[in-house]
Amino acid sequence: MNENGSRVVVITGGSRGIGRCVALKFAEEAARIVLVHYDPDESAAQETLALLKEKGVQVEAHKVDVSVRQEVEELFGDILERYGRVDVLVNNAGITRDTLLMRMGEKDWDAVLNVNLKSVFNCTQAVIRAMIKQRSGCIVSMSSVVGQIGNVGQANYSASKAGIMGFTKTVAREVAARGIRVNAVAPGFIDTEMTAALPEKVRQKFLEQIPLGRMGRPEEVAEVVYWLCSDSASYLTGQVIHVNGGLYM
Ligand code: NAP
Numbered sequence: 001m002n003e004n005g006s007r008v009v010v011i012t013g014g015s016r017g018i019g020r021c022v023a024l025k026f027a028e029e030a031a032r033i034v035l036v037h038y039d040p041d042e043s044a045a046q047e048t049l050a051l052l053k054e055k056g057v058q059v060e061a062h063k064v065d066v067s068v069r070q071e072v073e074e075l076f077g078d079i080l081e082r083y084g085r086v087d088v089l090v091n092n093a094g095i096t097r098d099t100l101l102m103r104m105g106e107k108d109w110d111a112v113l114n115v116n117l118k119s120v121f122n123c124t125q126a127v128i129r130a131m132i133k134q135r136s137g138c139i140v141s142m143s144s145v146v147g148q149i150g151n152v153g154q155a156n157y158s159a160s161k162a163g164i165m166g167f168t169k170t171v172a173r174e175v176a177a178r179g180i181r182v183n184a185v186a187p188g189f190i191d192t193e194m195t196a197a198l199p200e201k202v203r204q205k206f207l208e209q210i211p212l213g214r215m216g217r218p219e220e221v222a223e224v225v226y227w228l229c230s231d232s233a234s235y236l237t238g239q240v241i242h243v244n245g246g247l248y249m
Contacts (some may be wrong), residue, residue, distance in 0.1 A: 007032070007087035007088055008034070009026045009033050009086075010036065010089050010123075011034070011035055012092050013037065014045075015039070015042075015044040016047075016048065017194060018192060018218040018222065019093070020044075020048045021219045021221065021222035022090055022226065024052065024222070025225070026057075026088070026226065027057045028055075030056070033058070033059040033060075034059075034060055035048060036066060036075065037064075037093075038064070045061045046061075066115065066122060067114035072122040076123070080127075087136070088137070090139075090140050090141075090229075091164075092141075094115065095116065096112065097157075098157065109155075109156045116160035116161065116164070117159075121167065128175065136180065139182045140225050141168055141183075141184045143168075143184040145247055145248045147159075147160075147163075148162070148186060149248050164184055173238060176238075181228075181233070182237055183239045184240045185225055185240075186240050186248075188242070188248070189206045189216065190216040190217070191215045191216065206247075211245060211247070214245065228241065
């Protein structure tokens with residue numbers, strides 16, 4: 001916590017979808033929130049900023065490509081200089097470039113691996129020294145059920161999300177003695193712009209496989225992220241928490 005007693009929370013992909021809901025959840029405790037987004041059309045980020053400001057929290061948004069190391073280093077250098085600490089990092093930014101392996105171009109592979117996985121390395125490494133110095137911190141990265149079970153057309157995406165699971169477990173082991181907890185959340189089929197882009201047939205096929213019989217809401221994922229970063233989860237590290245309506249058990 002900083003001198004005001006509020007946590008400094010950085011959320012990548014905080015402009016919309018799950019990231020926006022995570023930010024709104026942290027706003028309930030009056031955290032200082034830093035949103036990271038990418039789209040040059042900043043309307044989603046502006047909308048999220050307005051929603052958070054309505055709640056009276058201190059919030060700022062930065063347009064940074066989390067897959068670009070230098071941009072990430074500059075962002076976190078600036079945050080650490082101004083706030084002196086980062087208490088929570090939520091590695092949530094993610095993209096899809098779906099197609100069958102037979103047709104998958106190197107560009108689609110690299111884009112997804114860079115935005116979904118390399119970004120987690122970039123951002124985590126950018127905060128870890130500060131967290132070690134603080135002897136506290138929580139890192140939660142957004143994996144996916146398909147990192148566990150695979151999915152046709154998502155070789156790049158599922159590889160990136162499985163990579164997050166391995167990364168999480170390794171870093172959790174490396175920093176546990178310093179009071180830092182590192183976990184991942186693996187959502188199933190959640191109602192956001194990412195899944196809205198899927199063809200109706202694919203959506204129906206997914207729905208048929210979900211025991212709870214419906215898509216998840218981004219708020220339901222945000223609750224778990226928030227809980228993982230709370231003292232109620234003080235004995236959890238290196239875990240992948242599945243939030244998927246039973247799609248994978
Ligand atoms: P979404 O609505 O598509 O939002 C993606 C977020 O990532 C946006 O805030 C976007 O910023 C940001 N982003 C994309 N590329 C970026 C980059 N290069 N640098 C910085 N930010 C970038 O996605 P979502 O459904 O909320 O998903 C959030 C996370 O959960 C992702 O990692 C996704 O893979 C994972 N997940 C989602 C589902 C699901 O069913 N929705 C399931 C499992 C896992 P802009 O607004 O600026 O573009």
